[in-house]
Amino acid sequence: DTAVSQTPKYLVTQMGNDKSIKCEQNLGHDTMYWYKQDSKKFLKIMFSYNNKELIINETVPNRFSPKSPDKAHLNLHINSLELGDSAVYFCASSQAAGTGEEQYFGPGTRLTVT
Amino acid sequence: GEDVEQSLFLSVREGDSSVINCTYTDSSSTYLYWYKQEPGAGLQLLTYIFSNMDMKQDQRLTVLLNKKDKHLSLRIADTQTGDSAIYFCADPSGSNTGKLIFGQGTTLQVKP
Numbered sequence: 001d002t003a004v005s006q007t008p009k010y011l012v013t014q015m016g017n018d019k020s021i022k023c024e025q026n027l028g029h030d031t032m033y034w035y036k037q038d039s040k041k042f043l044k045i046m047f048s049y050n051n052k053e054l055i056i057n058e059t060v061p062n063r064f065s066p067k068s069p070d071k072a073h074l075n076l077h078i079n080s081l082e083l084g085d086s087a088v089y090f091c092a093s094s095q096a097a098g099t100g101e102e103q104y105f106g107p108g109t110r111l112t113v114t
Numbered sequence: 115g116e117d118v119e120q121s122l123f124l125s126v127r128e129g130d131s132s133v134i135n136c137t138y139t140d141s142s143s144t145y146l147y148w149y150k151q152e153p154g155a156g157l158q159l160l161t162y163i164f165s166n167m168d169m170k171q172d173q174r175l176t177v178l179l180n181k182k183d184k185h186l187s188l189r190i191a192d193t194q195t196g197d198s199a200i201y202f203c204a205d206p207s208g209s210n211t212g213k214l215i216f217g218q219g220t221t222l223q224v225k226p
Contacts, residue, residue, distance in 0.1 A: 004156070031212055041200060043157075043216040055211050090156055097212040100145050105156030 003027050004106035006091050012112045013081055020077045021109045023091030031055075032074035033092040033103065034066060043090070049074055050097040078111075086113045116140040116207040120217035127225050132190040134220045136203030141165075141184055147204040148177065148188050151219070157202060161188070190222075198224045 004025045013019050025032060033056070034046040048056035049068040063079045078085060088108045094101040117139045126132045138146070144165050149157040163170045163177045163186070170177045176189040190197055203217040 033212065041151075041219045041221075043202065043219070045213055048212055050212075056213050092156075094212055098210050100206075101212055102159045102162075103157075103212065103214065105158070107154075107156050 004091055004093055004104050006089075006106040006109050008109060009107065010110050010112075012114065014114055015081055015083060017081050018077070018079045019081060019111070020075055021089055021091075021111070023074045023076070023106055025072055025091075025093040025104070025106075027093055027095075027104060029093040029095050029104075030071060031094045031097045031101070032068065032071075033094075034074065034076050035090040035092065035105075037088040037090060037108070039087070047074075047076075048097065055097055081111075081113045083113050086111055116205060116215045118203055118205050118215050118217040120201075120203055120220045122218060123221050123223070125223040125225065126193050128193060128195055130193055132188075132193045132197070132222055132224075134188045134190075134201050134203075134222065136186040136188075136217050138184050138186065138203070138205045138215075140205055140207045140215070141181065143206045145206060146179065146186050147206075147214070148175075148186075149202040149204055149216075151200040151202065153199070160201070193222075193224050195224045195226055198222055 031050045033048045047066040052068045091106040092103040094103045147162045148160040150160045174191045178187045200219040204214040
């Protein structure tokens with residue numbers, strides 16, 4: 001019954017590797033997001049897709065590439081991982097992209113780059 | 115650019131009231147939000163307030179909005195140990211894309 005799920009929950013990898021994080025929502029929402037939470041708990045939006053179309057693309061290194069195969073899924077692929085990529089990555093979804101829409105968050109993926 | 119600021123830590127005794135404060139810079143947003151993050155979990159929407167309101171009460175939660183000073187506060191009455199969490203203030207920054215600008219989060223510690 002999980003509304004927004006992410007896999008994996010934990011990811012430990014070495015610098016230079018390529019990894020993907022997957023997100024799925026079963027709420028029937030049109031909009032999905034990726035956020036990054038650093039070690040100081042600071043939370044910042046990275047990307048957003050609305051109906052599979054990219055609508056938010058913050059200043060993020062192009063090593064990060066989101067992909068939305070359908071409305072229910074938004075994956076995050078990261079190339080050439082760096083130590084500074086270590087963080088918790090949260091996926092979220094909302095009914096639509098407008099202001100006033102509640103965002104539902106997944107449990108997070110803790111990425112550790114060694 | 116848009117900015118949202120919160121104090122980082124608050125410690126209270128069980129049964130006391132907690133007040134978490136937030137200041138923001140973008141005054142064009144229609145709503146302002148409070149999210150709660152429990153340890154090891156994602157964020158959950160706790161409450162929100164329309165920008166044309168001064169106050170909103172929801173059971174033990176009271177949100178106060180001072181638009182002139184761009185100040186938002188969250189009061190939790192009769193704070194319980196289960197309220198221990200990180201509380202984030204969030205501002206949609208006036209955009210219609212769903213983008214939220216979060217404060218740094220206030221860690222609330224409730225001592226028995």
